[in-house]
Amino acid sequence: MTGISLAVTMILVMFAFMAIRTPIAIAMFLSGSIGYVLQTGWLPYANFMNSMAFARFASYDLSVIPLFILMGQFATQGGISKALFEFTAAVVGRFRGGLAMAAVMASAAFGAICGSSVATAATITGVALPEMKRHGYSGRLATGALATAGTLGILIPPSVPLVIYAILTEQNIAKLFLAATVPGVLAMVGYMIVIAIYVRLVPGHAPELEENPPPFQWRTVLGLMPIAFVFLLVFGGIYGGFFSPTEGAAVGAASAFVAALLKREMSWRKFLDCFLATAESSAMIFLIFIGADVLNSALALTQIQSQLVSLINGWHVAPIWVMVGIVILHILLGTVTEELSIVLLTIPIFFPVVMSLDFGMAKEPLALWFGILILMVISFGMLVPPMGLNVYVVNGMAKGVPLAESFRGVLPFLVSDFVRIALMLAFPGIALWLVRFMS
Numbered sequence: 001m002t003g004i005s006l007a008v009t010m011i012l013v014m015f016a017f018m019a020i021r022t023p024i025a026i027a028m029f030l031s032g033s034i035g036y037v038l039q040t041g042w043l044p045y046a047n048f049m050n051s052m053a054f055a056r057f058a059s060y061d062l063s064v065i066p067l068f069i070l071m072g073q074f075a076t077q078g079g080i081s082k083a084l085f086e087f088t089a090a091v092v093g094r095f096r097g098g099l100a101m102a103a104v105m106a107s108a109a110f111g112a113i114c115g116s117s118v119a120t121a122a123t124i125t126g127v128a129l130p131e132m133k134r135h136g137y138s139g140r141l142a143t144g145a146l147a148t149a150g151t152l153g154i155l156i157p158p159s160v161p162l163v164i165y166a167i168l169t170e171q172n173i174a175k176l177f178l179a180a181t182v183p184g185v186l187a188m189v190g191y192m193i194v195i196a197i198y199v200r201l202v203p204g205h206a207p208e209l210e211e212n213p214p215p216f217q218w219r220t221v222l223g224l225m226p227i228a229f230v231f232l233l234v235f236g237g238i239y240g241g242f243f244s245p246t247e248g249a250a251v252g253a254a255s256a257f258v259a260a261l262l263k264r265e266m267s268w269r270k271f272l273d274c275f276l277a278t279a280e281s282s283a284m285i286f287l288i289f290i291g292a293d294v295l296n297s298a299l300a301l302t303q304i305q306s307q308l309v310s311l312i313n314g315w316h317v318a319p320i321w322v323m324v325g326i327v328i329l330h331i332l333l334g335t336v337t338e339e340l341s342i343v344l345l346t347i348p349i350f351f352p353v354v355m356s357l358d359f360g361m362a363k364e365p366l367a368l369w370f371g372i373l374i375l376m377v378i379s380f381g382m383l384v385p386p387m388g389l390n391v392y393v394v395n396g397m398a399k400g401v402p403l404a405e406s407f408r409g410v411l412p413f414l415v416s417d418f419v420r421i422a423l424m425l426a427f428p429g430i431a432l433w434l435v436r437f438m439s
Helices: 003-019 024-040 042-057 060-077 080-092 098-111 117-134 139-150 160-169 173-201 218-239 245-262 268-301 304-315 319-334 339-355 363-382 389-397 403-426
Strands: none
Touching: 003 024, 003 268, 003 304, 024 042, 024 268, 024 339, 042 268, 060 080, 060 117, 060 160, 060 218, 060 245, 060 268, 080 098, 080 117, 080 218, 080 245, 098 117, 098 139, 098 173, 117 139, 117 363, 117 389, 139 173, 139 389, 139 403, 160 173, 160 339, 160 363, 173 218, 173 245, 173 363, 173 403, 218 245, 268 304, 268 339, 304 339, 319 339, 319 363, 319 403, 339 363, 363 389, 363 403, 389 403
């Protein structure tokens, strides 16, 4: 059996385990263990397992993950989402489809201090959905817009999948965050344009004219100050050179806690829930890390990376078409598994392949561009069946809206995603423009 055929077999075994509802971390661990033992025997596998977990989790860089998650939990439990939606609704609420646009803007702002797609979708939905229903928005448009806007939680920095990509590929986290900023803002603007077009082409899903739009008051602006302070403190400190991304995550968690206290939303019960949710999320991510490390180590023994490089070079196709193929593969994977698993599974395989190709740019800009492109693509999996986790979360909070209606609601927004991905493929400078200003 060749290296590529063995690698494909291991991946198929992983999907077989997933098909019988085995957790993704266990599926990766089992398929990787089987492949490792088949290639080396039991004793080398036992020696590998003896040191693998410590070697992975002794890394200081990994501490950034639970810290950013904790910052997001404090933001979620601290009532910050309500202030964000009130402000954005006051800004664009008087336009046709304005409340849906406000939900998109609020999701982008909340994502800047959260880093989680599902948390962003659930938190903003809890605030925005009742208002959208009260103003006559259809279940399709309301849930579709909220589920899609939730993906801004991982497109707008900080982003947990982007942190994991940085760790796996040994890239600068601060530069990756900067590279994700313009594509994230473009995603927000694209979703708002989709809403503006949709409510005009498909009448009946939003009121013709917003009655009694939310007033713009200084109280609304003052409610935004704690969030703005957290954002400026974290990212201003990182890009100002005052502290590293890991230290910035710790400062962000502390400042988000202080902001929640100032808003008088943080109770002792909520405080404990923040740490419990952080522990659960971190444990899930680190367990996937272990499974992915075992599987990727077994795949490395097959030398699939070098064989893929040789195979692709033998095709004599333009590098951009190889990237298009990788993008399509990630879109397909996004329909059957979640974003963290995709990053941990595919990046160790395809990153060396991409780095071996000549895209006419240096290695670091190429790595940054590839990371942002993959981040944009994996957000698809949050919106399309059978995974569509954001859609399930939002639909579960929208009583009386059929699930099929929610999935129909995200379709117009997927058009915007396809256009944005095509632009990123054609113009890498979209992601690299801001990075050029960072010394």
